[in-house]
Amino acid sequence: MKLIRAEFYLSGVSLFTSDTDSFRIADSYVLVNALDPDVLYSAGNYPSDYNFNIITMNVGIDPDKNHGDPTLYPPSHPLGTKSPDMHWGWAAGI
Known part of the structure; x- marks a missing residue:
């Protein structure tokens, strides 16, 4: 198998x-x-005057965003329209 x-x-x-x-x-x-593996990802803005030692996150997105319209975001936004498509919906059949 090759990914x-x-x-x-x-x-x-x-x-x-x-x-x-x-x-x-x-x-x-x-x-x-x-x-x-060479891409660095930004999680957003956070205060730099704290010493953080634990990070938590979810794999996937919350249901409201999952069922949202990807065309409401610019293509550069992670939830925007992508090619190949990352949006799942019943109408798409995928």
């Missing part, structure tokens, strides 16, 4: 300090291409 495409979404990124302070990065969605 020619391996992409997935990361979302819901939260950062924690040893003092139990937490910071959730709102609306953070990252489309990861697992076959390109």
Whole structure:
């Protein structure tokens, strides 16, 4: 078997300090291409004056965004229209 495409979404990124302070990065969605190890991904903006030691995130996206319209986002946005398509829907049959 040879993988020619391996992409997935990361979302819901939260950062924690040893003092139990937490910071959730709102609306953070990252489309990861697992076959390109040289790409660095940004999870969004967070305060730089904290020393974070734990990160949590979800694989995939939340149901509201999952059922949303990808054409509402610019093509450069992770949830925007892609080629090949990353959007799943009943009408598409995939």
